[in-house]
Amino acid sequence: MKVTVFGIGYVGLVQAAVLAEVGHDVVCIDVNAERVEKLNQGIIPIYEPGLTPIVTSNFQAGRLRFTTDAAFGVEHGVIQFIAVGTPPDEDGSADLKYVLAVANTIASHMKSHKVVIDKSTVPVGTADKVKKHIEQVLAERGVSLSFDVVSNPEFLKEGAAVADCMRPERIIVGTYNDAPEPLMRELYEPFNRNHDKMIFMDVRSAELTKYAANCMLATKISFMNEMANLAELLGADIEAVRKGIGSDSRIGYHFIYPGCGYGGSCFPKDVQALIRTSEQNGYTPKILQAVEAVNNKQKYKLPTLVKSHFGDDLTGKTFAVWGLSFKPNTDDMREASSRVLLEELWAAGASVQAFDPQAMEETQRIYGVRSDFILSGTKEAALQGADGLIICTEWQQFKAPDFDLVKQQLKQAVIFDGRNLFDPERLKQRGFHYYAIGRGESVK
Ligand code: NAD
Numbered sequence: 001m002k003v004t005v006f007g008i009g010y011v012g013l014v015q016a017a018v019l020a021e022v023g024h025d026v027v028c029i030d031v032n033a034e035r036v037e038k039l040n041q042g043i044i045p046i047y048e049p050g051l052t053p054i055v056t057s058n059f060q061a062g063r064l065r066f067t068t069d070a071a072f073g074v075e076h077g078v079i080q081f082i083a084v085g086t087p088p089d090e091d092g093s094a095d096l097k098y099v100l101a102v103a104n105t106i107a108s109h110m111k112s113h114k115v116v117i118d119k120s121t122v123p124v125g126t127a128d129k130v131k132k133h134i135e136q137v138l139a140e141r142g143v144s145l146s147f148d149v150v151s152n153p154e155f156l157k158e159g160a161a162v163a164d165c166m167r168p169e170r171i172i173v174g175t176y177n178d179a180p181e182p183l184m185r186e187l188y189e190p191f192n193r194n195h196d197k198m199i200f201m202d203v204r205s206a207e208l209t210k211y212a213a214n215c216m217l218a219t220k221i222s223f224m225n226e227m228a229n230l231a232e233l234l235g236a237d238i239e240a241v242r243k244g245i246g247s248d249s250r251i252g253y254h255f256i257y258p259g260c261g262y263g264g265s266c267f268p269k270d271v272q273a274l275i276r277t278s279e280q281n282g283y284t285p286k287i288l289q290a291v292e293a294v295n296n297k298q299k300y301k302l303p304t305l306v307k308s309h310f311g312d313d314l315t316g317k318t319f320a321v322w323g324l325s326f327k328p329n330t331d332d333m334r335e336a337s338s339r340v341l342l343e344e345l346w347a348a349g350a351s352v353q354a355f356d357p358q359a360m361e362e363t364q365r366i367y368g369v370r371s372d373f374i375l376s377g378t379k380e381a382a383l384q385g386a387d388g389l390i391i392c393t394e395w396q397q398f399k400a401p402d403f404d405l406v407k408q409q410l411k412q413a414v415i416f417d418g419r420n421l422f423d424p425e426r427l428k429q430r431g432f433h434y435y436a437i438g439r440g441e442s443v444k
Pocket residue numbers: 006007008009010011012029030031032035083084085086098101102119120121122154155156157158265266
């Protein structure tokens with residue numbers, strides 16, 4: 001099938017590559033000319049495991065093309081994906097300007113029937129807006145053309161995006177009527193082999209399904225972070241509690257890992273956007289407000305632990321930071337907890353020596369060159385002469401360090417672990433002062 005994807009970010013690029021991989025003929029459009037040029041030179045703009053080989057092979061096969069030529073893109077596909085960003089605006093609502101700009105582009109250039117699929121995460125009612133917008137532009141052009149608008153939210157996780165798109169657990173499709181169903185089934189047929197994963201519903205329910213899923217997951221995390229904070233005060237170990245409750249199949253083991261707060265491009269913005277949607281509809285979403293508040297506070301957990309150990313004034317101190325990305329296997333720094341940590345450490349007068357396997361370039365882009373910041377070439381180099389080690393992201397390579405070397409390199413054998421990677425008892429025996437999340441060493 002001929003498919004066009006607007007927006008070549010984390011979602012658009014992965015989705016486009018995966019669709020090309022199964023044989024669809026995909027054209028990707030982006031307004032970022034530099035990004036398009038790089039992709040045409042074989043340079044992949046994001047780090048995502050398994051993405052480079054499928055982009056490269058499908059690009060070489062001519063099934064995956066990148067251009068800024070929107071008119072060409074509209075002409076190409078019957079299917080027109082909108083996969084552009086929906087960042088928060090000033091009050092936290094999802095900003096729809098990029099989505100509506102694409103709707104405008106499609107309506108301005110279309111000459112035949114199109115199925116416009118919204119893959120971006122958008123508030124309930126957006127499909128209506130897209131539909132109206134296209135109708136208006138077509139009326140202004142004085143043409144009468146049929147089109148469908150479909151809501152087809154994306155559920156991929158960064159760091160596992162290719163696998164998630166190749167083997168989706170569900171494919172949510174919101175439609176106004178039955179007309180788009182055969183085409184949607186044909187599009188996703190290669191991913192829908194074992195059992196029917198396609199769930200058809202009305203557009204508003206599809207739009208809300210995406211927010212409800214992300215908010216439910218964020219709720220689990222904030223709940224566990226609250227339990228972790230309580231465990232510290234009560235002298236309990238949250239890791240034992242996690243295993244204990246996870247064994248109840250009604251609760252399950254997924255998404256109950258306490259830590260230094262959730263980040264990324266989705267949870268913080270989507271919880272905030274659903275709060276705004278609720279408020280705009282006269283409803284006070286108390287659970288969501290609490291989820292957001294707990295997470296905002298949790299992001300200060302690591303700097304608070306550091307200050308409880310070293311005092312509020314960190315002038316002259318240097319800290320090794322392992323992990324900068326918001327989660328492992330990505331270079332994405334959007335809403336990463338590490339950003340709160342770095343900024344708090346700097347504000348208290350400390351210097352930082354940081355290492356991340358993938359996100360150092362992005363960190364450099366965000367913070368530029370600073371006299372109180374060194375991006376170290378290895379995790380060991382980050383330790384040299386530091387007063388303590390702080391772990392923000394659970395990259396595999398941080399899970400079994402040479403503790404003798406860590407101790408030798410640090411001025412003080414102290415570790416602040418935002419991801420509960422180690423056994424507190426073992427670290428104590430090795431002579432470390434070990435602060436983790438919900439495992440003792442309480443900070444009230
Ligand atoms: P992104 O910021 O990585 O990419 C968006 C891309 O759209 C950019 O390359 C930008 O230049 C391009 N763009 C903007 N306006 C355009 C236009 N008029 N025409 C063509 N291209 C345009 O965003 P993302 O992380 O891929 O997220 C996209 C959407 O998918 C968001 O709504 C997000 O909430 C949702 N989503 C993201 C994830 C994720 O893990 N990142 C997962 C599920 C859903």
